[in-house]
Amino acid sequence: MKLKCLFLLLLLGISFCVHAQKRPVILEKQLEIIRKEPDNGDALKFLCQYYLNKGDYSKTITYAEIMKNVADKTKNPLLQLYSYIYQAQAQMMSGREKIAKKNLNLSLELATKLNNDSTLCSVYGSLGLYSANIETDYYRAIRWLYKGIQLAQQNNFQQQYALLLGNLANIYYLKKDTAGIKYALECYELGHSMRNPYIIYSGAVNSAYMYFLMKQNEEAMKYIHEAETLMLENDFYDQAHTYNLFGNILYDMGEYAQALEYYKKAMKDKQAAQTSSIVYAHLGYARILMQQNKQLEAILLLKQGIAISYARVNAIHRNELYENLSTCYEQLHQYHDALKYYKIFRLENDSLFNKDKERDLSEMRFKYDSERQENLIKQSKLDVMQKEQRIQQQTFILIIIVIVLGLLYYLYHRKNKLYLSIVKQNQEAIKRETELNRRIKELETNAPSMVSTSEKYASSSLTDEKSLELFRTLERIMREEKIYKDNFITKDKVAEILGTNRTYLSRIINEQSKLSFTHYVNRFRIEEAIRLLSDPNNETPLKAISTELGFNSISTFYNLFQSSVGMTPSQYRNKVMELQKEQ
Structure with missing residues (x-):
């Protein structure tokens, strides 16, 4: 017996499974079946699905527990699997996250054991839902959803595939990544090809969110109006999600009064909406109150x-x-409370950031453990000679891996030492240069003033001595006046400052520095960048440094810095901080 229609909750506001229509006649029929046949698995699945669609999680859990007892009594592992899935999803949506995770793990283990791809798709999607809603781990959610999508594609599970695409598009919206538009539109098109109102609704809502993110509000309105029509015709669960999107679009268009009405509609849907939808309705409503200078109401x-x-x-x-x-508190000049809540906001964001840092490592460990377990199972089926041969091969491979890892560690350690050495040398050179500049300035204050540059170099011909003197003047204004910071600097501008022409200027720079004008200017910019980044107390963002030094793009700054120093600006700054900690 296969799972017929177990779909995933579309994350953060779209209802679970197929369209949640009001079906009192069908409901009564299934309840009558249960009264006559308490162990009827199909009727129990229908009731679990129906109440989950309607947001009645208490009844969902009740019937899922009955299903579990029936499965234990009849020794039906597939029915037991359904009970785990329904319990996990209802518990997740009702805030019982720990027991929900336990049931999700049980469902994953059992679905894998039964090799039931249909239920496994649903389990992967449910794990994605848990990662997004409970752990706010969008990267992990995407990984689970991709697993489900690949499995659905392999088995041609069109409805599950379409709903998983909708889930994926919603996660991309949460990440503020417009790349999710292709998944939303594919879900929408599949819904029309299958003539499935709920999948059309799912694709329409997610497409509207993506176009809203792309600031294409007219296109977003087209899709959200279609979604609203389907929602009202079919009485889909969590209508607050759609009303929130209406509110967002109207708010962005400056139609605050209309947006407010939609947020109010969303807030009225508390019992039948997902938590994230209700929370966002409060947020949207509060933002409008803040626009109207009603901060106290917004705070509430x-x-x-x-x-x-x-x-x-x-x-x-x-x-x-x-x-x-x-x-709000800042606008009310209550800075103590403003700072308190801003710190909490930063903690929430930092928590997400730290999760991002740990994610790849966790995934690698999971993959390694899984592969190792599979290898152990395969080895147990081989005879003694095959085992010995495999052990020898593995030992050889392990030795190679150890050697490679050791070599990689050595190279990394050596490279790290080289980076630190470069930073130390630069810091020492900067100190020496600063001291030399100080002494030069002292000498210059006591030396007679030089002849005006403009008078001296107005001539069309230059002797070697004059060329050298002109180059020294150029070096001085580069270092003291820092004209290289002008991102529109040209040879004509510099020639005018020196009282010469661009042809002589180019020739002098080439003769004295062996560089073109552009490379010559960029040399000073990179030297200044090294000075700034060598200071451990300098916390200026790299983009700001790039702009300040006259670079037109941060990518040009990065490429030139790495080419000159041997590491990127961010790596250089990290090594400076590392040296600071060692001291």
């Missing part, structure tokens, strides 16, 4: 949203609530 709404977020264990949008709460 934001705190209500935060309370709901914690009560239902859903961290999505929580950081935005804290950020806007801090802004």
